[in-house]
Amino acid sequence: MMRTGSTTGTIRTRRTVRAAAAVVATGLALTLGGCGGDDDGGGAETVPDEKPVTVDLPKLDGETLEIAAVWTGAEQKNFKQVLAEFEKRTGAKVTFVPAQDPIINFLGSKIAGGKPPDLALLPQPGAVKQAVEKGWAKPLGAAAAKELAENYSQGWQDIGKVDGKSYGVYYKAANKSLIWYNNQVFENAGAAEPKTWDELLTAARTVYDSGVTPFSIGGADGWTLTDWFENIYLSQAGPEKYDQLAAHEIKWTDPSVKEALTTLAEIWGKQEYLAGGAKGALQTEFPASVTQTFTGGDQPKAGMVYEGDFVQVNIGETKAEVGTDAKVFPFPAVGDSAPVVSGGDAAVILNDSKAAQALATFLASPDAATVHARLGGYLSPNKAVEMSAYPNDVQREMAQALIEAGDDFRFDMSDQAPQAFGGTPGKGEWKALQDFLNDPRDVAGTQAKLEADAAAAYGD
Template sequence: MKTTTRRRGIATLAGAAALTLVLTACGADDLDGGTGGDTAAGEETSGSDGPDCSAFEEYGTFDGETVSLFSSIRETEADQLQDTFADFTECTGITVQHNGSGEFEQQIVVQAEGGNAPDLAVFPQPGLLARMVADGHVIPAPEAVEANVDEGWSADWKAYGTIDGKFYAAPLMASVKSFVWYSPSAFADGGYEVPTTWDELMTVTEDIAASGATPWCAGIESGGATGWPATDWIEDMVLREAGGDVYDQWIAHEIPFDDPQIVAATDRAGSILKNDEYVNGGIGDSRSIATTSFNDGGLPILDGECFMHRQASFYEAQWPEGTDVSESGDVFAFYLPGQTADEKPLLTGGEFVGAFNDNDATQAVQAFMSSGEWANTRVEIGGVTSANKAVDASLASSDVLRLAIELLQDEGAVARFDGSDLMPSEVGAGSFWTGMTKWIDGADTQSVLAEIEASWPAS
């Protein structure tokens, strides 16, 4: 999901849960010098029944300490997140207690302002992170974390976790959002080709609708974050309708939210999302998108009730266990086309880990989560991608995710980070989400965008 996502997300990308392993600690006491490496975390020593704890020595030894971690990550992804700490806990003695909430964006503010902040939080929006820093809640990242980020991430990714020249939060997972999930067999049976331009995409859409089937399915309900999947649609359309320079001006508020170019981009998204002939396959009419869970939005593809679902690479985690995600399988994904086959603007998203205290155990977990070891462990578990340079793309759980990792690691790619995540949180995680929900529910484009424009903070 935005992660929301993050994932929105990233969502995404998952209920409250805790990892409570009380295990033997091993390792050294020095945290400062560690920058991680490329060896997958938890690699077992030959002949051993447990993990190779040498991979965790830099994080120190702790006696039964617990570090709380708060995020928007729930359900399957929450279980997968917890799995990444199993060997870390055995080797350091630190129990990571994770709580995932669909109300993360609201609750993290309430908890911090009430003096009840977690040790660490996974922020799907740099804008919300900036707010927590400005309010004095999130503290600068320790040297070990910054060293890991300098080694494993591009300057652009580090900049998203940097506020007023000071580094606060390391990137965690990353995603490519410009994907369309589809059924290869349904396309083959209908004689439809994977489109490579926007006009071809609309032709496929029209042909499917003319056959009596419903081309698209979607869902934007996500608890307190309801509306974020629709903002991703708008951002992808701004890139295709107006280009990267206008996109940059839009998220920086150098042009108003209701600029004619943004109106046109929103109407382009509406040509699909607000057309009852095109949506919402297997669920209802276009307004049903507002009440359909993000998690469930694409599942009608598996039942042949819709053909396409625009959603990020992290949506792979939502397919039921046993789903064959491959070019000849149950579902696969293609790049959301640009105006021409040569134009490939890429919308990306990610999450960032910020700390509310400088306790040694908190810093140890924060450092581990910023390392190449953690990134490879999480990618190998499945369902996600990372832009960490240490990640081995061959560990990804599907060809879609391998492609996403290659795109994320391509230094020449023309990419833009999720716009709502970069906007002030009052807009990006507030009026933009609620405005898009009203828009899906029938409100007109101009009035919704004007309302969002009026909500932009004065300073």
């Protein structure tokens, strides 16, 4: 049976952020301040003491809550400051529970043991749907639904729905169509920011000829590889095909997939272009793929690293300053236009209590997002957040582009898939693309493996 996405037919409203591309392209050239060497990862300026109060929250003295997410490092640390604000306002005590991928399996073990967290942040719409189908997720109450209706575009509301009911608050969003580069490397090599795929290949060759390996890839984390594929596929095959493949309405053996994989192999197939070669890339986790690009001055392990706006969090763990040492350009156009793929994390209630509903309501409000925005390395789809809350010009440009795009976006394809295919380490799309990174000559074999795994996961 074919599916129209990971929740309902409303998911088909996901479109590329076309408006974002032009805004981000200009905004990314701006110089940032206060972003280097801050171990909180946010590149944040001093957070003002005053906090916005726009949502009424109940008194919850003595109540305890747990919220689970796969976030680590600075991302986790910053989110805990948001939870601290909720504690201050309500009197409740909130514990952050570190989860492992796939989070659905993690939650399943907790539920089987009789100790599920009260809420969880799910990084895939497919995981939200699975949580609903398993009877774990609880609908959002009236207060949280009111915040969603007031603060979110219809598209962001819809991707948190299953069968017309709201289950997920998309607390965090991401622009996953950016390539970050070591500015010293580019300047020394005489490389220019590319706008097309061919220009990216030229820039890579220029960097390589200067004595620096062009790309750092966090291949140990399979999700980074799916993001590479999705950007190429969206730009090359177009939005309609993207939607069809995301819903498994066309097979992974389709010629459009072959074309995208062949294009991807133009970089992945050049061992000398990858830090550590394919073997090294497959042993590199995402955070290290970023930090090794921005340490070592003008002789880092690589000159460029692809991933979303959240790369700033990891750059903040180095001595590089974003905007001077570390710069960024939009993922180049492979087809007629440059892609912009969006992602996000949805807060879902697992234990339907007054306190859990209050925390979901808080996370749907501009109050929570404003606290997090000030810490840096974060974008919110909440349109009520003031742009001044973001700590630097580039993040303000990214956030403004996200809000101005409204419903005009396309969501990360692998996140729309059943988690067994699109979000499980060592399985499905993650594993197939890791194998492809290891042997980019095997396009047909990769397509066959992707299709077999997709058919099993979608129940076709």
